[in-house]
Amino acid sequence: KQEVTQIPAALSVPEGENLVLNCSFTDSAIYNLQWFRQDPGKGLTSLLLIQSSQREQTSGRLNASLDKSSGRSTLYIAASQPGDSATYLCAPVGMRGGNKLTFGTGTQLKVEL
Amino acid sequence: KAGVTQTPRYLIKTRGQQVTLSCSPISGHRSVSWYQQTPGQGLQFLFEYFSETQRNKGNFPGRFSGRQFSNSRSEMNVSTLELGDSALYLCASSPEGALNTGELFFGEGSRLTVL
Numbered sequence: 756k757q758e759v760t761q762i763p764a765a766l767s768v769p770e771g772e773n774l775v776l777n778c779s780f781t782d783s784a785i786y787n788l789q790w791f792r793q794d795p796g797k798g799l800t801s802l803l804l805i806q807s808s809q810r811e812q813t814s815g816r817l818n819a820s821l822d823k824s825s826g827r828s829t830l831y832i833a834a835s836q837p838g839d840s841a842t843y844l845c846a847p848v849g850m851r852g853g854n855k856l857t858f859g860t861g862t863q864l865k866v867e868l
Numbered sequence: 869k870a871g872v873t874q875t876p877r878y879l880i881k882t883r884g885q886q887v888t889l890s891c892s893p894i895s896g897h898r899s900v901s902w903y904q905q906t907p908g909q910g911l912q913f914l915f916e917y918f919s920e921t922q923r924n925k926g927n928f929p930g931r932f933s934g935r936q937f938s939n940s941r942s943e944m945n946v947s948t949l950e951l952g953d954s955a956l957y958l959c960a961s962s963p964e965g966a967l968n969t970g971e972l973f974f975g976e977g978s979r980l981t982v983l
Contacts, residue, residue, distance in 0.1 A: 797976060797977070798874075799958065801971060854901050854924075854962045854972055855916060855926075856972065858903075858910060859910075
Protein backbone atom coordinates (compact mmCIF):
# COMPACT_ATOMS: atom_id res chain seq x y z
CA LYS A 756 0.00 0.00 0.00
CA GLN A 757 1.42 3.36 -1.04
CA GLU A 758 2.04 5.84 1.77
CA VAL A 759 2.97 9.43 1.11
CA THR A 760 4.60 11.81 3.58
CA GLN A 761 5.11 15.52 3.08
CA ILE A 762 7.52 17.62 5.07
CA PRO A 763 7.16 20.21 6.47
CA ALA A 764 3.47 20.13 7.36
CA ALA A 765 3.38 23.91 7.54
CA LEU A 766 5.72 26.67 6.50
CA SER A 767 5.64 30.44 6.93
CA VAL A 768 8.19 32.56 5.06
CA PRO A 769 8.72 36.18 4.06
CA GLU A 770 8.14 37.17 0.48
CA GLY A 771 11.05 36.55 -1.87
CA GLU A 772 12.43 33.43 -0.25
CA ASN A 773 13.23 30.28 -2.19
CA LEU A 774 11.45 27.22 -0.82
CA VAL A 775 11.79 23.46 -0.94
CA LEU A 776 8.83 21.21 -0.20
CA ASN A 777 9.50 17.53 0.29
CA CYS A 778 7.48 14.47 -0.61
CA SER A 779 8.40 10.85 0.09
CA PHE A 780 6.55 7.71 -0.93
CA THR A 781 6.99 4.07 0.04
CA ASP A 782 6.28 2.25 -3.25
CA SER A 783 8.70 3.27 -6.00
CA ALA A 784 6.73 1.44 -8.71
CA ILE A 785 4.98 4.56 -9.91
CA TYR A 786 3.72 5.67 -13.31
CA ASN A 787 4.13 9.38 -12.60
CA LEU A 788 3.91 11.93 -9.80
CA GLN A 789 1.82 15.06 -9.77
CA TRP A 790 2.07 18.21 -7.65
CA PHE A 791 -1.04 20.21 -6.88
CA ARG A 792 -1.95 23.34 -4.97
CA GLN A 793 -5.20 23.80 -3.13
CA ASP A 794 -6.61 27.09 -1.95
CA PRO A 795 -8.96 26.98 1.08
CA GLY A 796 -12.31 25.41 0.20
CA LYS A 797 -11.33 24.98 -3.43
CA GLY A 798 -10.46 22.15 -5.75
CA LEU A 799 -6.96 21.09 -6.74
CA THR A 800 -4.92 22.89 -9.35
CA SER A 801 -2.32 20.83 -11.19
CA LEU A 802 1.13 22.40 -10.99
CA LEU A 803 3.56 19.89 -12.44
CA LEU A 804 3.49 16.33 -13.67
CA ILE A 805 6.66 14.24 -13.71
CA GLN A 806 6.72 10.99 -15.61
CA SER A 807 8.55 8.10 -13.98
CA SER A 808 11.25 8.29 -16.68
CA GLN A 809 11.92 11.99 -15.99
CA ARG A 810 14.17 13.52 -13.34
CA GLU A 811 12.60 16.96 -13.21
CA GLN A 812 10.00 19.29 -14.63
CA THR A 813 9.84 23.07 -14.65
CA SER A 814 7.05 25.61 -14.98
CA GLY A 815 7.85 29.25 -14.36
CA ARG A 816 9.09 29.66 -10.80
CA LEU A 817 8.35 26.05 -9.99
CA ASN A 818 10.69 23.11 -10.40
CA ALA A 819 9.89 19.56 -9.34
CA SER A 820 12.38 16.73 -9.17
CA LEU A 821 11.81 13.01 -8.87
CA ASP A 822 14.09 10.30 -7.53
CA LYS A 823 12.00 7.21 -8.00
CA SER A 824 14.54 4.77 -6.59
CA SER A 825 14.68 6.56 -3.26
CA GLY A 826 10.97 7.38 -3.24
CA ARG A 827 11.37 11.15 -3.13
CA SER A 828 10.18 14.23 -4.92
CA THR A 829 10.84 17.87 -4.17
CA LEU A 830 9.02 20.99 -5.26
CA TYR A 831 11.20 24.09 -5.46
CA ILE A 832 9.50 27.49 -5.47
CA ALA A 833 11.70 30.40 -6.44
CA ALA A 834 11.17 33.96 -5.25
CA SER A 835 8.00 33.20 -3.30
CA GLN A 836 5.04 35.60 -3.44
CA PRO A 837 1.97 36.05 -1.20
CA GLY A 838 -0.13 34.54 -4.01
CA ASP A 839 1.78 31.29 -3.51
CA SER A 840 0.08 30.84 -0.14
CA ALA A 841 -1.86 27.58 -0.36
CA THR A 842 -1.61 23.91 0.54
CA TYR A 843 0.71 21.93 -1.70
CA LEU A 844 0.02 18.25 -2.28
CA CYS A 845 2.02 15.57 -4.01
CA ALA A 846 0.45 12.43 -5.42
CA PRO A 847 2.19 9.46 -7.03
CA VAL A 848 0.22 7.26 -9.43
CA GLY A 849 0.77 3.52 -9.17
CA MET A 850 1.77 1.28 -12.08
CA ARG A 851 -1.25 -0.96 -11.78
CA GLY A 852 -3.23 1.04 -14.27
CA GLY A 853 -5.93 3.62 -14.02
CA ASN A 854 -5.73 7.01 -12.41
CA LYS A 855 -5.68 6.25 -8.71
CA LEU A 856 -3.73 8.89 -6.82
CA THR A 857 -2.45 8.52 -3.28
CA PHE A 858 -2.15 11.90 -1.65
CA GLY A 859 0.12 13.12 1.08
CA THR A 860 -1.25 15.30 3.87
CA GLY A 861 0.18 18.37 2.23
CA THR A 862 2.37 21.32 3.14
CA GLN A 863 0.48 24.45 4.16
CA LEU A 864 2.47 27.42 2.91
CA LYS A 865 2.05 31.03 3.98
CA VAL A 866 4.10 33.72 2.29
CA GLU A 867 4.03 36.99 4.17
CA LEU A 868 4.67 40.52 2.92
CA LYS B 869 -12.01 24.71 -23.11
CA ALA B 870 -14.26 24.26 -20.10
CA GLY B 871 -12.81 22.61 -17.02
CA VAL B 872 -14.27 19.89 -14.85
CA THR B 873 -17.71 20.91 -13.63
CA GLN B 874 -19.24 19.61 -10.45
CA THR B 875 -22.79 20.15 -9.24
CA PRO B 876 -24.11 21.04 -6.80
CA ARG B 877 -21.32 23.05 -5.19
CA TYR B 878 -22.88 23.01 -1.74
CA LEU B 879 -25.57 20.91 -0.16
CA ILE B 880 -26.92 20.07 3.27
CA LYS B 881 -28.53 16.75 4.09
CA THR B 882 -29.68 14.99 7.24
CA ARG B 883 -28.59 11.60 8.50
CA GLY B 884 -30.24 8.70 6.70
CA GLN B 885 -30.87 10.60 3.50
CA GLN B 886 -29.12 9.91 0.23
CA VAL B 887 -27.30 12.27 -2.11
CA THR B 888 -26.25 12.28 -5.75
CA LEU B 889 -23.34 14.37 -7.00
CA SER B 890 -22.61 15.07 -10.63
CA CYS B 891 -19.38 15.58 -12.55
CA SER B 892 -18.90 16.67 -16.15
CA PRO B 893 -15.32 16.03 -17.30
CA ILE B 894 -13.28 18.11 -19.68
CA SER B 895 -14.42 17.53 -23.24
CA GLY B 896 -12.67 14.50 -24.70
CA HIS B 897 -11.66 13.08 -21.31
CA ARG B 898 -12.89 9.56 -20.74
CA SER B 899 -11.59 8.80 -17.25
CA VAL B 900 -13.39 10.22 -14.22
CA SER B 901 -12.21 9.71 -10.65
CA TRP B 902 -13.82 10.67 -7.36
CA TYR B 903 -12.09 11.65 -4.12
CA GLN B 904 -13.29 12.47 -0.63
CA GLN B 905 -11.50 15.14 1.39
CA THR B 906 -11.98 15.51 5.14
CA PRO B 907 -9.87 17.31 7.75
CA GLY B 908 -9.15 14.05 9.54
CA GLN B 909 -8.44 11.66 6.67
CA GLY B 910 -7.22 14.03 3.99
CA LEU B 911 -7.81 13.14 0.35
CA GLN B 912 -8.94 9.58 -0.24
CA PHE B 913 -9.67 7.82 -3.51
CA LEU B 914 -13.25 6.61 -3.94
CA PHE B 915 -13.43 5.14 -7.43
CA GLU B 916 -12.54 5.66 -11.07
CA TYR B 917 -14.64 5.12 -14.18
CA PHE B 918 -13.48 4.69 -17.73
CA SER B 919 -15.76 3.96 -20.69
CA GLU B 920 -18.72 3.44 -18.34
CA THR B 921 -16.85 0.77 -16.35
CA GLN B 922 -15.48 1.03 -12.84
CA ARG B 923 -11.73 0.56 -13.24
CA ASN B 924 -10.53 1.14 -9.68
CA LYS B 925 -12.18 1.25 -6.30
CA GLY B 926 -11.01 2.59 -2.96
CA ASN B 927 -11.77 1.31 0.52
CA PHE B 928 -15.19 2.78 1.11
CA PRO B 929 -18.38 0.99 2.19
CA GLY B 930 -21.01 -0.06 -0.32
CA ARG B 931 -23.08 3.02 0.55
CA PHE B 932 -20.80 4.86 -1.84
CA SER B 933 -21.47 4.08 -5.47
CA GLY B 934 -20.98 5.68 -8.82
CA ARG B 935 -21.60 5.37 -12.50
CA GLN B 936 -20.50 6.86 -15.77
CA PHE B 937 -22.63 7.63 -18.77
CA SER B 938 -21.80 7.24 -22.45
CA ASN B 939 -20.93 10.95 -22.69
CA SER B 940 -18.34 10.40 -19.87
CA ARG B 941 -20.34 12.38 -17.34
CA SER B 942 -20.31 10.70 -13.96
CA GLU B 943 -22.44 10.63 -10.85
CA MET B 944 -21.71 9.36 -7.40
CA ASN B 945 -24.30 8.43 -4.84
CA VAL B 946 -24.09 8.09 -1.09
CA SER B 947 -26.98 6.34 0.61
CA THR B 948 -27.96 6.32 4.28
CA LEU B 949 -25.84 9.36 5.03
CA GLU B 950 -23.81 9.50 8.23
CA LEU B 951 -22.32 12.51 9.97
CA GLY B 952 -18.86 11.30 8.94
CA ASP B 953 -19.79 11.64 5.27
CA SER B 954 -19.53 15.41 5.60
CA ALA B 955 -16.70 16.27 3.26
CA LEU B 956 -15.56 17.95 0.08
CA TYR B 957 -16.12 15.52 -2.79
CA LEU B 958 -13.77 16.12 -5.68
CA CYS B 959 -14.01 14.84 -9.21
CA ALA B 960 -11.06 14.58 -11.58
CA SER B 961 -10.87 13.79 -15.26
CA SER B 962 -8.07 12.57 -17.46
CA PRO B 963 -7.67 11.83 -21.16
CA GLU B 964 -6.80 8.33 -22.27
CA GLY B 965 -4.91 6.93 -25.22
CA ALA B 966 -1.46 7.29 -26.75
CA LEU B 967 -1.10 10.93 -25.72
CA ASN B 968 -2.19 10.38 -22.17
CA THR B 969 0.36 11.66 -19.73
CA GLY B 970 -1.69 10.57 -16.77
CA GLU B 971 -2.33 14.15 -15.67
CA LEU B 972 -5.51 14.66 -13.69
CA PHE B 973 -7.63 17.79 -13.71
CA PHE B 974 -9.88 18.49 -10.77
CA GLY B 975 -13.17 20.30 -10.37
CA GLU B 976 -14.01 22.75 -7.58
CA GLY B 977 -15.76 20.06 -5.57
CA SER B 978 -19.14 19.52 -3.95
CA ARG B 979 -19.25 20.44 -0.27
CA LEU B 980 -21.61 18.06 1.56
CA THR B 981 -22.73 18.76 5.10
CA VAL B 982 -24.65 16.05 6.94
CA LEU B 983 -26.66 17.19 9.97
